[in-house]
Amino acid sequence: MAEWHVTPDYIVNNWTDELLNLMTEKLVERKGKEADSLRGKSHQDVSAEELSTRSRGMIKVVKK
Amino acid sequence: MKERTEEEILTRAPILVILGGKKCEIAPLVIRDSRIWRKKLISLIAPLPVLVNTTMDTENPRGFVDALTQMMVTMPDQVLDLFFDYAKELDREEIEGVATDAEIAKAFEEVVQVVFPLAQSLPKVLGHLSQ
Numbered sequence: 001m002a003e004w005h006v007t008p009d010y011i012v013n014n015w016t017d018e019l020l021n022l023m024t025e026k027l028v029e030r031k032g033k034e035a036d037s038l039r040g041k042s043h044q045d046v047s048a049e050e051l052s053t054r055s056r057g058m059i060k061v062v063k064k
Numbered sequence: 065m066k067e068r069t070e071e072e073i074l075t076r077a078p079i080l081v082i083l084g085g086k087k088c089e090i091a092p093l094v095i096r097d098s099r100i101w102r103k104k105l106i107s108l109i110a111p112l113p114v115l116v117n118t119t120m121d122t123e124n125p126r127g128f129v130d131a132l133t134q135m136m137v138t139m140p141d142q143v144l145d146l147f148f149d150y151a152k153e154l155d156r157e158e159i160e161g162v163a164t165d166a167e168i169a170k171a172f173e174e175v176v177q178v179v180f181p182l183a184q185s186l187p188k189v190l191g192h193l194s195q
Contacts, residue, residue: 016092018073021181 003027068178079178081171083154084162090151090171092178101150102179108142109135132176136169147172150179 001008004023011020046054071077078089093101109131136143147168148156163171 012095015095016073016076016178017095017098018068018092018178018181019076020095022070022073 079174081174083159083167083171088154091153098179105146143172144168147175150175
């Protein structure tokens with residue numbers, strides 16, 4: 001409840017079942033992402049080739 | 065049966081049903097009121113023979129849907145009472161005069177879908193009830 005900054009009483013009297021279900025799903029999803037992020041899983045491993053492909057256009061080579 | 069979108073859920077959009085060929089809107093009940101309605105539905109379903117050897121568990125959609133199907137077949141009047149108990153804003157007398165049983169069954173399914181959101185696969189399974 002603290003996550004949503006509302007009291008249980010407010011939820012029971014103002015939310016629908018499907019809204020509570022949706023909010024819970026989203027909370028679980030967010031917590032999962034946070035946990036992954038803390039574990040460093042949000043950084044995707046890519047090969048050198050993949051990195052080169054992805055960074056194409058982002059790197060400018062200037063001749064001096 | 066169409067699943068409700070996140071936008072519809074967040075805005076607590078009315079449940080849209082067709083009764084007597086006309087579009088009708090039913091406001092979804094808040095958890096407090098919905099809980100009371102759910103108990104009424106369960107008390108109707110629980111004694112049904114289909115559930116004699118089954119635990120009444122809404123997370124078991126198959127058994128739950130079988131019970132709902134049986135309820136619609138054997139207790140159409142109670143289903144009607146239950147439906148209008150949820151959809152209090154609808155004019156029961158007027159709708160009973162124009163709506164078909166199939167329309168009522170479909171509308172009832174829509175309401176059940178909103179009342180039992182935790183049974184994730186329920187909408188998919190419920191889809192065949194009114195066919």
